[in-house]
Amino acid sequence: MPSTTPPQTVGPPATAAGVACCQLSVVVASRNAVKINAVAAALKRALPGVKHHVTGADSQSGVADQPFGDQETLRGACNRVASICLPQHQGCLLVAIEGGVGFQEPLPPSPALLGTDPGLQAQDAQQLQQQQQRRQQRREQALMQQQGGQQQAGTPLPGLECFAWVVVQAPGGATSQARTATFPLPPAISELMLRDGLELGDADDAVFGRVKSGRGNGTIGLLTSGLLTRQSYYEHAALCALVPLINPQLYPGFALAAGSE
Numbered sequence: 001m002p003s004t005t006p007p008q009t010v011g012p013p014a015t016a017a018g019v020a021c022c023q024l025s026v027v028v029a030s031r032n033a034v035k036i037n038a039v040a041a042a043l044k045r046a047l048p049g050v051k052h053h054v055t056g057a058d059s060q061s062g063v064a065d066q067p068f069g070d071q072e073t074l075r076g077a078c079n080r081v082a083s084i085c086l087p088q089h090q091g092c093l094l095v096a097i098e099g100g101v102g103f104q105e106p107l108p109p110s111p112a113l114l115g116t117d118p119g120l121q122a123q124d125a126q127q128l129q130q131q132q133q134r135r136q137q138r139r140e141q142a143l144m145q146q147q148g149g150q151q152q153a154g155t156p157l158p159g160l161e162c163f164a165w166v167v168v169q170a171p172g173g174a175t176s177q178a179r180t181a182t183f184p185l186p187p188a189i190s191e192l193m194l195r196d197g198l199e200l201g202d203a204d205d206a207v208f209g210r211v212k213s214g215r216g217n218g219t220i221g222l223l224t225s226g227l228l229t230r231q232s233y234y235e236h237a238a239l240c241a242l243v244p245l246i247n248p249q250l251y252p253g254f255a256l257a258a259g260s261e
């Protein structure tokens with residue numbers, strides 16, 4: 001028997017009307033203007049009815065200056081939020097952005113290449129396995145290098161990719177997180193990071209002949225001639241992390257109290 005219960009309807013996001021009266025103080029766990037401006041721009045679009053004031057604060061990530069991999073990078077963003085969760089910030093929206101790099105994942109073979117021939121499939125599967133083994137060996141070599149082991153000159157290094165994590169803590173304590181898109185770093189930058197242990201910003205500066213590029217348009221700005229900038233790149237993920245605040249009726253714990261400050 002089909003159920004006679006009417007489908008549940010969900011109202012529109014509370015953005016414009018529901019939280020229009022709020023005054024929201026927002027603290028970004030960084031002094032980097034790129035991060036502060038990215039959060040301010042995301043908030044302006046996500047909660048247009050909410051008057052907000054965004055400031056930066058000193059924070060501790062508790063991870064390496066150059067976090068490696070999703071886990072460490074996300075942990076850095078969480079730690080940054082925890083480090084600014086102070087009595088003077090009670091009732092504030094807290095936001096942290098942590099930039100990271102990691103190894104590129106190998107591509108799986110495309111279905112078009114595999115076709116329907118079982119012989120071909122087996123051959124491709126074997127090739128894929130060999131490719132994955134080679135990549136794994138390269139990863140281990142690169143890690144050894146990072147940890148002070150010996151890297152043979154001329155050994156190709158695995159490619160690196162760049163991303164960031166955004167963590168948001170609502171005034172009531174509920175947290176949300178989102179990740180930026182990923183882009184591949186040029187081999188010249190990956191090499192400086194893996195072989196010489198440079199941070200991304202320093203590797204950028206060396207390759208592009210800039211100074212403090214991370215405070216400007218960032219790596220993505222240099223690689224896209226400004227089509228994207230580090231700020232717009234972070235703004236997108238910040239907006240995604242703010243989704244529960246845009247829709248508090250769908251995400252318990254994210255409602256902004258009227259007049260919260």
Ligand SMILES: O=P(O)(O)OP(=O)(O)OP(=O)(O)OC[C@H]1O[C@@H](n2cnc3c(O)ncnc32)[C@H](O)[C@@H]1O
Pocket residue numbers: 029030031032035065066067097098099100199200201202204213214215217218219220230
């Ligand atoms: O003051 P904080 O908030 O720490 O700002 P930061 O620029 O150091 O930012 P992260 O700690 O999040 O970034 C980790 C490292 O990656 C570098 N980085 C990340 N994204 C970058 C970008 O787009 N361009 C240049 N450097 C970048 C950054 O300079 C750090 O060395």
